[in-house]
Amino acid sequence: INLNINGPLEDEVIISLLKQSSKELFDFYGIPYKQDYLKILYEYDKKHKPEDFELFPYVKEAWERTVINLLITNRNRDATEKLIEHFQLENYFEEIICADDRFPKKPHPGSYEYAIRKFDIDTVVGDRMLDFEPAKIYNLDMFVYRNPHLPLGTHFNDYRYLFNED
Numbered sequence: 752i753n754l755n756i757n758g759p760l761e762d763e764v765i766i767s768l769l770k771q772s773s774k775e776l777f778d779f780y781g782i783p784y785k786q787d788y789l790k791i792l793y794e795y796d797k798k799h800k801p802e803d804f805e806l807f808p809y810v811k812e813a814w815e816r817t818v819i820n821l822l823i824t825n826r827n828r829d830a831t832e833k834l835i836e837h838f839q840l841e842n843y844f845e846e847i848i849c850a851d852d853r854f855p856k857k858p859h860p861g862s863y864e865y866a867i868r869k870f871d872i873d874t875v876v877g878d879r880m881l882d883f884e885p886a887k888i889y890n891l892d893m894f895v896y897r898n899p900h901l902p903l904g905t906h907f908n909d910y911r912y913l914f915n916e917d
Contacts, residue, residue, distance in 0.1 A: 797830075801837030807896070809910035814843045816914045819870050822847045823862045825881070845870060860885035867891075876913070 768776040777783070814820045820843055824831055828849040835841060846869075848854060854862040863885040866872045875886040878896045883903055886893050893904030894913065907913065 801833050804834060804837075806838055807910055811840075811843070813910040813913045819845050819872065821845055821866050821870060821872065823857065823866065824848070825850045825856045827851050857881045858884035860888050863889060863891075 764779070765776060768779055822831070822844050824847070826834075826849060828851050831847060831849050835844075835847070846866075848862045848865075850856050852862075854865065858881040863872075863875075867889055872891065874892040874894065875882060876894045876896060877883060877886075878898045880901055883893050883895070883901065887903070895901050895904040895906045896910075897908050899906060
């Protein structure tokens with residue numbers, strides 16, 4: 752997509768940088784981080800239809816084997832609900848917390864504190880440091896998906912690892 756900021760943005764570059772943090776993405780493209788970055792990320796979401804995305808292989812099978820699944824995302828509610836509907840995930844999550852809900856965005860620990868109190872969670876699965884900063888505060892087990900750059904948790908590249916019965 753082209754947001755007229757130092758040239759075209761390529762999806763692979765965006766995803767790679769976002770795996771590190773949104774600040775890395777904005778630094779790379781020379782955008783002041785405090786600039787209206789949410790507007791830019793929402794524009795990215797608007798340009799991509801749910802059909803442009805794919806679920807991680809075997810993630811549904813992993814969700815089916817857990818007692819409680821929560822989704823805590825920095826995506827806005829509208830984009831999240833479109834993805835949930837497209838992939839028919841309505842019955843997989845006990846609750847979904849989005850960026851425009853009542854909690855500050857990750858890495859703020861508010862949504863995690865809520866999830867611990869309400870659901871007694873003990874494990875976080877994610878792929879970015881902002882998923883794990885609050886998990887460290889509450890000493891939650893951490894499983895890191897496809898991001899070898901993060902120096903914490905248990906790393907895995909295939910969701911079958913989470914339900915390996917051997």
